[in-house]
Amino acid sequence: MxxxxxxxxxxxxxxxxxxxxxxxxxxxxxxxxxxxFTYRLLDDLQSLDPHISTDVNGAEVFRDIFEGLVNDDPQxxxxxxxxxxxxxxxxxxxxxxxxxxxxxxxxxxxxxxDFVFAWRRLSNPEIASEYxxxxxxxxxxxxxxxxxxxxxxxxxxxKALDSKTFQVKLETPLPYFVSMLxxxxxxxxxxxxxxxxxxxxIKPGNLVGNGAYVLTEYEPGEKVVRERNPLYWNxxxxxxEKTVGLIIxxxxxxxxRYLAGDVDKTLVPSGQYPRLEAERPDExxxxxxxxxxxxxxxxxxxxxEALKDVRVRKALAYxxxxxxxxxxxxxxxxxESFNFTHQATANFTKPVLxxxxxxxxxxxxxAKALLAEAGYGPDNPLKLTISYNxxxxxxxxxxxxxxxxxxxxxxxxxxSNNEWKVHLTNMRNQDYDLARYAWCGDxxxxxxxxxxxTSSSTFNAAKFASDxxxxxxxxxxxQADPAENxxxxxxxxxxxxxxxxxxxxxxAIMVKDDVMGWPFDNLMQxxxxxxxxxxxx
Amino acid sequence: MFNFIxxxxxxxxxxxxxxxxxxxxxxxxxxxxxxxxxRALPQVIIDNLNAxxxxxxxxxxxxxxxxxxxxxxxxFGPSYAFKDRSVNEIIAKGFPITLKYGLISFxxxxxxxxxxxxxxxxxxxxxxxxxxxxxxxxAQVLPNFVMAPILVLVFSLWLGWFPGGGxxxxxxxxxxxxxxxxxxxxxxxxxxxxRSSMLEVLNANHIRTARAxxxxxxxxxxxHALKPTMLPVISYLGPTFVTMITGSVVIxxxxxxxxxxxxFVNAAFNRDYPVMMGITILLGSLKILFNLVVDxxxxxxxxxxxx
Numbered sequence: 001m002x003x004x005x006x007x008x009x010x011x012x013x014x015x016x017x018x019x020x021x022x023x024x025x026x027x028x029x030x031x032x033x034x035x036x037f038t039y040r041l042l043d044d045l046q047s048l049d050p051h052i053s054t055d056v057n058g059a060e061v062f063r064d065i066f067e068g069l070v071n072d073d074p075q076x077x078x079x080x081x082x083x084x085x086x087x088x089x090x091x092x093x094x095x096x097x098x099x100x101x102x103x104x105x106x107x108x109x110x111x112x113x114d115f116v117f118a119w120r121r122l123s124n125p126e127i128a129s130e131y132x133x134x135x136x137x138x139x140x141x142x143x144x145x146x147x148x149x150x151x152x153x154x155x156x157x158x159k160a161l162d163s164k165t166f167q168v169k170l171e172t173p174l175p176y177f178v179s180m181l182x183x184x185x186x187x188x189x190x191x192x193x194x195x196x197x198x199x200x201x202i203k204p205g206n207l208v209g210n211g212a213y214v215l216t217e218y219e220p221g222e223k224v225v226r227e228r229n230p231l232y233w234n235x236x237x238x239x240x241e242k243t244v245g246l247i248i249x250x251x252x253x254x255x256x257r258y259l260a261g262d263v264d265k266t267l268v269p270s271g272q273y274p275r276l277e278a279e280r281p282d283e284x285x286x287x288x289x290x291x292x293x294x295x296x297x298x299x300x301x302x303x304x305e306a307l308k309d310v311r312v313r314k315a316l317a318y319x320x321x322x323x324x325x326x327x328x329x330x331x332x333x334x335x336e337s338f339n340f341t342h343q344a345t346a347n348f349t350k351p352v353l354x355x356x357x358x359x360x361x362x363x364x365x366x367a368k369a370l371l372a373e374a375g376y377g378p379d380n381p382l383k384l385t386i387s388y389n390x391x392x393x394x395x396x397x398x399x400x401x402x403x404x405x406x407x408x409x410x411x412x413x414x415x416s417n418n419e420w421k422v423h424l425t426n427m428r429n430q431d432y433d434l435a436r437y438a439w440c441g442d443x444x445x446x447x448x449x450x451x452x453x454t455s456s457s458t459f460n461a462a463k464f465a466s467d468x469x470x471x472x473x474x475x476x477x478x479q480a481d482p483a484e485n486x487x488x489x490x491x492x493x494x495x496x497x498x499x500x501x502x503x504x505x506x507x508a509i510m511v512k513d514d515v516m517g518w519p520f521d522n523l524m525q526x527x528x529x530x531x532x533x534x535x536x537x
Numbered sequence: 538m539f540n541f542i543x544x545x546x547x548x549x550x551x552x553x554x555x556x557x558x559x560x561x562x563x564x565x566x567x568x569x570x571x572x573x574x575x576r577a578l579p580q581v582i583i584d585n586l587n588a589x590x591x592x593x594x595x596x597x598x599x600x601x602x603x604x605x606x607x608x609x610x611x612x613f614g615p616s617y618a619f620k621d622r623s624v625n626e627i628i629a630k631g632f633p634i635t636l637k638y639g640l641i642s643f644x645x646x647x648x649x650x651x652x653x654x655x656x657x658x659x660x661x662x663x664x665x666x667x668x669x670x671x672x673x674x675x676a677q678v679l680p681n682f683v684m685a686p687i688l689v690l691v692f693s694l695w696l697g698w699f700p701g702g703g704x705x706x707x708x709x710x711x712x713x714x715x716x717x718x719x720x721x722x723x724x725x726x727x728x729x730x731x732r733s734s735m736l737e738v739l740n741a742n743h744i745r746t747a748r749a750x751x752x753x754x755x756x757x758x759x760x761h762a763l764k765p766t767m768l769p770v771i772s773y774l775g776p777t778f779v780t781m782i783t784g785s786v787v788i789x790x791x792x793x794x795x796x797x798x799x800x801f802v803n804a805a806f807n808r809d810y811p812v813m814m815g816i817t818i819l820l821g822s823l824k825i826l827f828n829l830v831v832d833x834x835x836x837x838x839x840x841x842x843x844x
Contacts, residue, residue: 043803047620054574128585130578148581202621220622220630221795222704248702249790249799253689257701260694421569421808428577458577 029535039265040254041245044221048202050187051122051129062184064226064529065209069097070181074531076444076522078178092173097166102233104190106208112160117191119158125149131185138180141169172477176445212238212530222247239533264515268508270393273332282513286333288344289507290441290523295434295500300463302430306382311374313497319367319408320401321360325503329396332508337501339490341449344523347483348446351491364408371409382411388436389423427461444523446486464498549825556821561600564810571617571808614811624815631797637707639782642720650724654731676725685718685791702793715792719785723777730773735766764838775831779823
């Protein structure tokens with residue numbers, strides 16, 4: 001009884017004296033008494049299990065309640081997380097992580113074995129994680145065979161050398177391996193708890209994490225709440241006491257509730273950026289976000305004859321006026337795109353593309369000439385269909401594109417609107433001419449974009465195939481600095497033009513001006529509650 | 538009467554089975570599956586997932602297994618989209634929420650709708666009548682997906698009287714806006730239906746007789762006119778009741794209640810077969826049940842009706 005009393009007293013002290021008392025200063029500003037951060041979640045969480053969930057909403061929660069080997073800093077670089085330090089072998093195939101002395105939220109120590117368990121679990125065919133392929137992407141030894149059930153879990157290239165040393169063996173060197181470790185699917189889970197409770201370990205009251213926060217309330221479809229974890233190793237530096245995610249499906253309602261003061265952060269609904277930026281300049285932000293919007297062009301056997309001709313593909317790409325898309329339709333500071341890879345991607349140099357520097361009139365002239373050369377004109381008009389999934393913005397862009405191509409190229413363009421899964425299925429089966437698609441990078445490195453277009457990639461809806469392209473990307477995996485190969489690969493895309501690059505994303509968000517520490521500069525927009533704080537205004 | 542109820546229940550069971558099988562087939566006919574995602578998954582992972590959820594079995598086997606699980610074990614299976622939860626859990630969590638705001642909205646709609654309709658009929662062609670009819674038309678052309686954002690704008694942002702969303706266990710403050718948004722258009726329909734039905738009844742022979750023998754108007758309305766007036770209204774109320782308590786997507790989206798309506802629609806988009814099936818069965822059973830209740834009420838109200 002006595003020990004129990006003592007324990008609760010100790011926790012009481014730990015909670016009541018956080019690192020920064022309310023009247024403390026931070027970067028020259030007085031901290032607010034209110035350290036609750038409320039943000040808008042688009043959808044309910046798919047799962048509370050980091051190995052099962054695949055959505056962005058979930059990843060935001062996992063970054064608070066779990067901690068992987070490394071974290072993103074506010075600029076998007078990597079800093080130590082659960083791992084204190086790490087070493088790489090000379091052949092760049094073995095990474096050895098030394099873990100900190102940290103605890104799970106139930107008091108158990110976090111061990112290297114927990115990481116081994118977690119990574120095996122992600123690859124386990126019985127768990128059937130949709131993100132199991134991430135292990136393969138990280139090129140962990142035997143990942144492919146383990147996922148396919150051809151080798152036992154024990155053959156996966158991860159090992160606990162002792163309770164604080166975690167070792168990963170890779171099949172090929174990956175220069176960006178460490179930057180991939182901020183992804184939630186690589187986070188550890190408490191082996192003891194998961195083994196004891198099985199699938200129930202994420203039920204309310206059971207969930208145990210190692211992050212700066214613990215999940216305290218979850219109402220499906222309504223809200224998810226996490227509060228400061230006094231057992232977190234760096235609890236001293238945590239300032240935000242409580243983070244509340246409110247699930248608000250409609251973006252306009254979310255904005256109304258932001259204006260009413262119910263939430264501190266929400267997305268800017270499309271088309272409203274100029275107005276909000278004028279009315280609330282201190283709260284409206286637009287920053288690069290690692291996503292790219294394109295039209296696939298079907299180059300496969302099933303595709304239309306016209307699109308097998310590179311001149312036609314180029315004519316389509318050239319004559320689409322991107323400025324109308326970014327400035328008149330989207331109006332959120334998006335970038336015109338001539339390149340699939342987002343221009344702000346780390347260590348990526350855009351190839352010098354002639355047509356990107358032309359005026360739109362010059363592009364149009366060239367497009368007309370190319371199309372005429374290919375044998376299409378008023379007597380033989382180009383007939384194509386643009387497929388897109390149901391969404392206002394996709395519709396507007398498709399209408400604009402069809403008008404450009406109709407007016408400038410005399411093409412006969414049909415629009416086909418499909419529900420999301422139907423659209424995806426048509427795309428995967430090459431049942432389309434031109435199809436809208438957007439890709440968001442998994443990590444801040446050009447290969448997350450360029451790998452999509454290798455001939456073996458399941459994402460490659462255009463069925464574009466180039467031996468040289470495949471070779472450049474395969475080679476890049478083992479290069480110390482693959483930047484040159486990436487640029488060359490991007491040049492091939494511009495030469496063959498399997499996709500029409502349209503625009504690159506920005507993240508347009510509203511954040512209350514007393515909330516500090518939002519990682520605007522992080523291209524991946526990975527945010528952590530513990531990096532934020534509220535100040536007196 | 539008892540035989541009638543038995544007979545109806547006997548018909549209900551095959552109806553439900555047909556509903557289940559048809560929904561199952563329709564769902565599978567839709568292109569794409571639960572694991573068709575933005576990221577094209579490697580085939581081996583899709584195989585793992587299909588094996589885990591039994592989707593690698595032939596269709597007839599899947600239907601059979603499903604029917605057995607539902608009828609024998611009352612197990613509606615796991616959700617493919619919300620993998621931590623079973624369909625039973627999703628319904629157990631969401632349905633009480635929906636039931637609560639739906640039931641309250643229904644009561645509000647019926648009490649105000651019927652009163653308004655009767656008042657308008659009795660005072661036909663007066664300002665009260667015009668007001669009631671005007672309100673009804675106005676409320677009907679303002680569907681709840683227009684109503685909801687307007688309510689939030691006015692009562693949350695401008696006046697700050699009520700929270701703009703959330704449920705918080707369903708306290709009064711969080712109930713007001715969803716109930717108003719959900720009940721208004723139903724209230725309008727009920728009011729118009731009651732008004733026209735009442736006008737018809739007031740012109741009927743038995744009412745003229747009642748007036749001729751000098752009964753006070755209050756007695757005529759309550760004792761002789763109300764019951765026949767309610768007949769068409771009740772046939773409308775049966776299905777309406779089910780619609781209201783099984784959730785409104787619009788209410789769930791705009792007020793973040795956590796109710797079942799949003800899950801139903803998302804299940805269709807996600808190809809979350811078990812959730813769709815579970816809620817379809819719930820909805821279908823309730824529809825069948827309340828149609829039966831309406832029929833029984835009919836017999837009670839109108840002694841001419843015999844089954």
